[in-house]
Amino acid sequence: MSVAYSFATAATPTEASLEGIVGLVRADMDRVNALILSRTGSEVTMIPEVAQHLISSGGKRLRPMLTLATGALSGYEGDGTVKLAASVEFMHTATLLHDDVVDDSEMRRGKLAARMLWGNEASVLVGDFLLGQAFRMMIEVGNMRALDILSTAAVVIAEGEVAQLAAAKNIGTDEEAYLAVIRGKTAELFAAACEVGPVLAGRTKEEQAACRAYGMNLGIAFQLVDDALDYGGSQADLGKNVGDDFREGKITLPIVLAVRQGDETERDFWRRCLERGEIGEGDLEQAMGLLVRHGAIAQTVERARAYGAAAKQALDVFPASPAREALLDVVDFCVARVR
Template sequence: MHPAPDPEHALEVLTDLVRTDLEACNRLIVERMQSPVALIPQLAAHLVAAGGKRIRPLLTLAAARMCGHRGQRHVALAACVEFIHTATLLHDDVVDESALRRGAPSANAVFGNKPSVLVGDFLFARAFQVMVADGSLRVLDILATASATIAEGEVLQLVTQNDTGTTEEQYLQVIEGKTAALFAAATEIGAVVADRPPVEAEALREYGHCLGVAFQLVDDALDYSASQAALGKTVGDDFREGKITLPVLLAFGAADEAERGFWRRVLEDRDQAEGDLDRAIALMQSRGTLDATIRRARDYGARALAALSIFPDCPERRALAGIVEFCIARAR
């Protein structure tokens, strides 16, 4: 058994492994973002220029190759996954009133909320055109279901926002919807296009699901512990919006009455003053909730690796294993 790639280089290893497919995928993304309505390619070009690791399409490409797919269907479907992801980002940034995305001004900050929502709709529509062109009802089912689940996760987050009575179960439901669903779909379709048996499709779905949960848990911890440059958005955004994430839930659960009063004031009442974010971080550190969140991410990472174990050792499997550690190592 070969060791998994070093987390610092795991993304590079995965990208190099499917580079030809990824280049074809990127060409298709740019091509399908074109429209005679000039604002659409302008806003799309802004998104492409902002970069992005393309983790989700990379998962589709690598999973398909690991499963022995030798055609090109996975390239278009990887582009489809990225369209769905980008559409949700556009909508999320409007809902969250985010000023930054990947360290650059967000599309809504540059173009306004209305164009961002409408171009997000355009990208969703493009994704479904690509799915229909693929012709597989199974693939259409997986990606359409994921799209609906993402929307449900976002709405549930809106409902639980500013509510310190939110349970861990509800929080997990949110992140399983808004993040893990697309990771799971992205990897599962790799097995479907390769016409692999259901047990392999389910294993890849489990891998993607657990990877997606781990990814979001780390993101939620980073919002209280990263630098702005490392996070690619403003540190403390979740705090300012009153989002109930696992570090907050654990801190609230361990809090004394005075601390609970603080959390209710800043999250439920949104009565925030200078220094409150620093106090929130200090409370999380004293209660160990950031470390606990990362430990939970590692548990999900271990489940993701276990799901890969049914596949024979190969470069793609090792690269997919490396991505698990890459996602968690961002918290260092």
């Protein structure tokens, strides 16, 4: 018995909600994109081939736009946010290259993952090259506090990825442990990307902390929506195959909630599929049916909305401005991917 369940996507409102930040940072993003292109150059021809395969594959560049927008919010007028924005994008791209190897992923942003074309070794090493270039640009900016924030983020992201490995295939993972994982592997880079803008502008500790809180809560909301979409979105929404989290044995929040509310028979099902990897025909549909029965996807979306509200509230310390309005719209964009 198959269970049909899907989200209606709000394509037009979602696209519209990014218009504010895109317009706000358009000129600087042109400079960021040019810098990204120049810094992927290498005499080793495989490096630009692998890097550009992912970088040019249609990502929204949300994280570097956040660095530029929080810089604008803080009144920063120098060139430093351009290099830090490029650094943030390189860090993000490196983690995607590494993640696809760890997860044996076949698709990324609707295209074959780099590992499927060049192999795991090349994907890992090009990811390392991009991290190296990111740190070179941070050094060129010359702000030790910004360097500390982004280098600490690199450590925390790696810790989050390892923590996810430890939690993988363990249906005993609870909500608190799962949220700790996504704070590290996803939200930390959002937080760091947002914090460095006011740092470069020399704004108060309160304002720096506000931008960091905005980014952290936004990042958690973003990941929770991704978790929900994996069981009810489309390949176009995700840029990867629907149900990949299930097939890879990933314990995400919908699973945590469904396991907690299910009976022993259902837990046996989750153990077979996720812990032992014994997935047969119809199991994904059964899993989706259990998630719907317990309201696990809807609860995940509600938690995402709550974190989104917290992100918006964090910006209350700043007066109204086009930059602040654009950042508030980004929250709506992230959450409106499902409705």
